[in-house]
Amino acid sequence: MKAMLIATLLAAAPATRDVEMKVTERGFEPNRIEVKKGVPLHLVVTRKTDATCAKELVIKDVNLRKELPLDKPVAFDFTPSKSGEMTYLCGMGMISGVLVVQ
Numbered sequence: 001m002k003a004m005l006i007a008t009l010l011a012a013a014p015a016t017r018d019v020e021m022k023v024t025e026r027g028f029e030p031n032r033i034e035v036k037k038g039v040p041l042h043l044v045v046t047r048k049t050d051a052t053c054a055k056e057l058v059i060k061d062v063n064l065r066k067e068l069p070l071d072k073p074v075a076f077d078f079t080p081s082k083s084g085e086m087t088y089l090c091g092m093g094m095i096s097g098v099l100v101v102q
């Protein structure tokens, strides 16, 4: 009985969504990411070029700002709590992408 309850709870827990993103000469790739509300997001960003001003990534809506060292994966972990669009930007706000929360 107890084992069944635990199994049910585990099945109901939202799985983490893993997304990989790169910074290239073309900007953020991808520059549009669809995620689900309430599902923890594990976003891993790797800057692959020095020919970019996106040497950091800012996601204002969730108060995240991290430097992106060349060729070193940097994780951004958060759970989108409301549906809509969130913008992610380089440190100066010139290069951007959109997180679509559904």
Ligand SMILES: [Cu+2]
Pocket: 053, 054, 090, 091, 092, 093, 094, 095
């Ligand atoms: Cu910039």
